[in-house]
Amino acid sequence: MAKARHSRFDCSPGCSVEAAIGLIDGKWKSVILFHLLSGTLRFNEIRRHIVNVTPRMLTNQLRELEEDGLIVRTVYAQVPPKVEYSLSELGRTMEPILLSLKGWGDANISLFGKPKGHDPRERANETQRVNA
Amino acid sequence: MAKARHSRFDCSPGCSVEAAIGLIDGKWKSVILFHLLSGTLRFNEIRRHIVNVTPRMLTNQLRELEEDGLIVRTVYAQVPPKVEYSLSELGRTMEPILLSLKGWGDANISLFGKPKGHDPRERANETQRVNA
DNA sequence: CAGTATCCTCAATGATACTG
């Protein structure tokens, strides 16, 4: 997902599913939340955990998670700056989601040795054809 | 998430989390999978379940889910056409994820009465400021 | 019924450089 972050949710009943993933879309959010399950982390600690995330994107995702009430940002008034991120109480309620994602990924990561990338030209069509 | 669908996963250990959400990003995928938990559905049945999805997007998402091996597409050779979608065995292993998403959404959907949309101008800053 | 075909937009992500 990407564009319309939590839309209206007047749908039914998949809406609650949409609502939930809507909060963890964003390329890095679920991973950030997952790492915060283990405890409080500072900005650059998260950067080190997540390879290839730029400071801009990390800030961006952290801000959205904060706005959505999933994480708490604590700024210590000192120099050099110290900023800590941790899961909020609401954020901690996402643990089952995060753990099921992690569990599924661990169990099936072997399947993704060579990403396919959804290139139509290399489409391995698995469609079943049934005679009426 | 959106752009780089399952990248390389040589990271650790959040990679497995990325791998998992990478398959259910896409604006409608998780909802489609959720509805298929209840059983086989035809193209237009899914359309009716998911309001506001255009045929183009639905086809698109279904194709990617099929390519990722999460759903099975069955075409009946008859007129008018009949095409059924169902979860593959692998797709069914995502049930815990889907159910935890659904559960979280149901428990917290009240929080999203008026979506915020992450507009910086209306940012309710929750950051804690601590004197060193 | 189950899609295709086009065209288009913009928001999400990225690259790079700079700073209190």
Add this chain to the structure above:
DNA sequence: CAGTATCATTGAGGATACTG
């Protein structure tokens, strides 16, 4: 250390119309 500030890209998603 923990970010900002700019600029550029691109492709996911949408609108609309058509079809075997």
